Amino acid sequence: MHESLFEPVRLGALDLANRIVMAPMTRNRADPDGVPTVIMADYYAARADAGLIVAEGTWPVANGQAYCRQPGLQTLAHIAGWSRVVDAVHARGGKIVLQIMHAGRIGSAFVKPPGVQTVAPSPLRAAGQVFTDRAGMQPYDEPIELDTDAVRRIVNEHRLAAIRAREAGFDGVELHGTSGYLPMQFMCTGTNLRRDEYGGSLANRIRFAVECLSGMAEGMGAERVGLRINPGNTYNDTSDQDSAQTHVALMEKAASLGIGWLHVMRSPDAAIDAFALARKHFGEALILNDSIGAQEGTRLIDEGAASAVSFARDFIANPDLVRRLREGLPLAKFDRKTLYTAGSAGYSDYPAAPACVA
Numbered sequence: 001m002h003e004s005l006f007e008p009v010r011l012g013a014l015d016l017a018n019r020i021v022m023a024p025m026t027r028n029r030a031d032p033d034g035v036p037t038v039i040m041a042d043y044y045a046a047r048a049d050a051g052l053i054v055a056e057g058t059w060p061v062a063n064g065q066a067y068c069r070q071p072g073l074q075t076l077a078h079i080a081g082w083s084r085v086v087d088a089v090h091a092r093g094g095k096i097v098l099q100i101m102h103a104g105r106i107g108s109a110f111v112k113p114p115g116v117q118t119v120a121p122s123p124l125r126a127a128g129q130v131f132t133d134r135a136g137m138q139p140y141d142e143p144i145e146l147d148t149d150a151v152r153r154i155v156n157e158h159r160l161a162a163i164r165a166r167e168a169g170f171d172g173v174e175l176h177g178t179s180g181y182l183p184m185q186f187m188c189t190g191t192n193l194r195r196d197e198y199g200g201s202l203a204n205r206i207r208f209a210v211e212c213l214s215g216m217a218e219g220m221g222a223e224r225v226g227l228r229i230n231p232g233n234t235y236n237d238t239s240d241q242d243s244a245q246t247h248v249a250l251m252e253k254a255a256s257l258g259i260g261w262l263h264v265m266r267s268p269d270a271a272i273d274a275f276a277l278a279r280k281h282f283g284e285a286l287i288l289n290d291s292i293g294a295q296e297g298t299r300l301i302d303e304g305a306a307s308a309v310s311f312a313r314d315f316i317a318n319p320d321l322v323r324r325l326r327e328g329l330p331l332a333k334f335d336r337k338t339l340y341t342a343g344s345a346g347y348s349d350y351p352a353a354p355a356c357v358a
Contacts, residue, residue, distance in 0.1 A: 002295070002325060003298075004019065004301040004302050005019050005294060005298055006019070006020075007019060007301075008051075009307050011226075011261040011287070012172070012223035012225075012259065012260020012285060013172070013221065013223035013224050016051035016052050016308065018050070019051055019297075019306075019307065020050050020297075020310075020311065020321070020325065021050060021052045021287050021309065021311070022047050022052070022321075023263075023289055023311060023315075024056045024057055024174070025312050025316070026070065026340070027043075027339065027340065028068060028070060028340040028341070028342070029043070029342065030069050030070060030081075032068075033072075033077070034069075034070060034071050034074075034078060035078055035080075035081040036081030036082050036085050037081070039344045040071070040081075041084045041085045041087075041088040042344075042348040043348040044089050045092055046319035046352075047315055047319050048088075048089045048092035048093065048096075049094065049320065049321075049323065050094065050321070051308060052095050052097065052287075053089060053095065054096075054228075054263070055096055055097065055098045055099060056070075056099060057070070057100075057176050058071045058072060058098055058101060058161075059071075059073070059074070059103065060072075060073055060074065060100050060102060060158055060161035061074055061102070061157040061161075062113055062116045063119050064102030064182065065111055065112050066101070066111070067111060067130065068111055068132055068133045073164050073168075079164050079168045082098070082168040082169075082170070083169055086168055090169065095171045097171050097172035097226065098165045098168075098170045098173050099173070099174045099176050100158055100165075100173055100174065100175055100176065101176035101181055102157075102176075102183070103182060104118075104120045104181055104185045105119070105120035105124070105182075106126055106130070106140060106180060106181060106236050107130065108130050108140060108141055109141055110132035110134045111130065111132050117141075117144045118140075118141035118142075118143045119143050119145075120143035120144070120145065120146065120182070120185055121145070121151075121185050121191060121192045121198065121199065122192060122194060123142065123144065123145045124191060125139070125140055125141070125143065126180070126236055127237040128236065148196045148197065148198070154182070155208065155211045158175070158215045159215030159218055161216070162219030162225070163219040165219075165220065172220060173219075173220050173224065174225070174228055175209065175212055175213055175216060176228055177209055177227050177228055177229045178233050178235075179230070179233065179235045179236060180234075183208060183209040183212065185238065186198060186205055186206075186207070186208040186209065187205050187208075187246050187250065188243075189205070189239070189240050191238055202246060203249070206246065206250045206253060210250070210257070213225060213227060213254060214257060217259060222258040225257075225260055226259060226261040226262065226263055227254050227259060227262055228264075228265070229247055229250065229263070229274075229278075230264070230265035230268075231243050231244055231247040231269070231272050231274045231277065232244070232267035232268050232274070233265070234268070243272065247274075247277065248281050251277070251278060251282040252281050252282075255281070261285045261286065261287055261307070262278055262283075263286075263289060264278045264286055264288055264289065265289045265290045266289070266290035275288055275305055276305075279304075279305060286305070286306050286307055287306070287310050288300055288306040288308075288309050288310070289309065289310040289312070292309050292310075292311070294325050296309075313334065314331055316339075317333055317335075318350070318353075319350055319351075320353055323352075323353070324353055329353050330353075332353075334346070
């Protein structure tokens with residue numbers, strides 16, 4: 001059943017044992033300083049049968065933090081914490097890459113360390129609220145507009161984050177280019193009102209993401225770098241006059257850099273076939289995502305539309321998802337109440353399916 005899912009595949013420099021990818025999911029289990037915890041090592045190691053794990057969105061610099069207990073990759077303690085996670089996954093024969101995520105204007109002073117500002121391409125506050133451990137639900141900050149030099153410094157922080165990820169032992173890195181975070185804030189006409197080299201024209205609006213990818217490629221090696229996108233996405237109060245056109249331009253630039261893979265989410269806009277656009281404008285090294293089950297995933301691989309497919313929610317309560325799919329075992333349901341709470345409950349304590357008795 002679903003034989004194609006279990007075939008090996010090569011993405012860039014990564015040889016995957018199967019085509020089942022664990023998608024990045026924010027779970028808020030780092031310590032208050034963003035250092036990965038022991039239970040995070042347990043959580044990821046239990047899911048190491050995936051062909052590839054894309055670990056959760058991680059801030060490269062403190063002004064990029066979005067959420068309480070979100071992991072970072074800026075200090076020696078962060079590197080050491082992530083090394084423990086990577087070692088645990090590698091010990092079980094798995095491969096793991098880290099998603100680099102700068103949240104931009106999606107953040108609060110009640111989340112970040114004291115004195116750290118919330119920044120964005122333009123001084124436009126996002127609609128909505130964020131949970132904080134210190135003060136409950138809070139509106140997003142009104143961000144400080146980054147000057148040109150500050151943009152370049154954040155680009156360099158992405159390069160440094162890739163170097164730190166390499167030092168921690170990760171097999172690669174992935175740029176979070178969707179969900180209304182900083183690269184998407186630069187890309188979208190509704191959030192980028194700049195008049196310098198990072199605003200205005202389409203080429204200028206995608207420049208930040210392209211330069212971050214280029215820096216990450218310098219730090220890790222291009223074939224160990226990926227990009228996650230979602231054409232048509234309006235999450236976190238973003239809007240773009242022509243999201244398809246913007247993403248086509250970004251995909252073509254990303255392909256020219258020789259990066260290892262493109263991680264594409266199904267578009268929420270019925271007028272945009274994100275998977276077809278990615279195949280045409282990036283190439284074959286595609287991980288496809290968003291509510292894709294085993295049957296659809298197999299079809300997409302068999303049709304040549306995908307090299308691999310990523311699963312998110314199914315991995316939460318099913319650490320042995322690969323085995324369950326291979327053997328046709330039922331999938332367990334996860335507890336929504338514990339998605340973002342501290343501690344192991346509803347995180348690293350989901351059991352594997354019982355062994356079959358002959």
